[in-house]
Amino acid sequence: MTAMIVRSVATQPGLSPADRAAHDASTLVRREVLASFPAGGPLGSWPAEDFAKARRADGVPAEVVYDYPSDAFLVIVRSVSS
Template sequence: MSARVLERFPAGAPRGSWPAEEYAAARRAEGEPATVVMDLKSDAFLVVVEGREEDGGV
């Protein structure tokens, strides 16, 4: 699977704050099928969309 990263958020957000989820929800409201995944290596949440080969996915 290839994916395009739209935005990165540090995992250390204040308790009760979900900036990655809020960002992804806003993108979904605009019609982009964004999801949130955890990048354990960088300890960050990534907002991604599935990419196609021609999109130059990550």
């Protein structure tokens, strides 16, 4: 499993370093990657969706997102920390 921390403010160019630090400290979104599935699988095959559905049946709030740089579908669990 991999964990990523995403700071949504990173792409907003008008913020001072102090504003950026304050924003980052207050709104961190943590995403734990449970699995990665390459895009371009067989037609009609949805392995990422099937994996996420099985995790949801286990009580894990899994969801599928697409990662453009790796051209893969990621099954993730989100959590927001403050």
